[in-house]
């Protein structure tokens with residue numbers, strides 16, 4: 001479908017033009033959604049989720065002015081971040097994270113969006129402290145507990161947030177969620193916004209709301225998202241991934 005997709009490598013110039021066009025379209029969608037919501041586009045960060053795409057795409061996106069990159073698997077993210085170390089990008093880890101990968105992720109990630117349990121807080125804290133780094137952490141909230149797509153139950157959010165805020169090497173950034181599959185995303189994003197307002201009563205600086213993907217960024221912006229995680233709309237279709 002797209003010339004630079006995983007199946008068929010494109011010439012760099014062709015791929016660059018394709019990414020530039022996709023980026024312009026996404027920026028246009030963000031501007032329109034912000035205008036409709038009465039928000040300033042400057043308060044909505046765009047994270048390019050580059051999973052399954054090569055480091056060469058990250059480099060092209062950086063050349064087009066993107067500063068934030070998201071990945072969901074350590075095995076893939078670690079070498080890509082190393083290959084792009086000269087670009088001074090901000091790396092976001094957005095996938096479910098095993099405790100035994102915490103140390104590796106803490107070595108290159110700047111933000112972890114998928115913190116959903118105490119053991120992971122402890123592992124990330126130990127790893128960040130040992131590495132002499134500060135890791136910004138978002139609590140991933142499950143907005144559809146039946147689906148098992150990761151995330152803490154809403155009732156667990158305050159305690160996890162307190163743990164992150166108190167943990168050496170970690171900084172509490174806010175909340176993240178993935179909208180339930182196949183449902184209208186708006187109610188889920190409204191729920192997330194309400195949880196974010198609750199969180200900010202005790203943690204006024206934890207303002208990040210990571211919500212919105214290629215298919216639902218407009219609804220996420222309408223509900224106050226501060227970070228969009230966009231893969232397909234920027235990079236093109238991915239091959240089916242077996243998890």
Ligand SMILES: *Cc1c(COP(=O)(O)O)cnc(C)c1O
Nearest residue numbers: 049072094213214229230231232
């Ligand atoms: C892959 C992924 C995205 C990007 O999804 P698209 O629909 O391709 O924009 C966002 N968030 C997470 C957690 C992901 O794993």
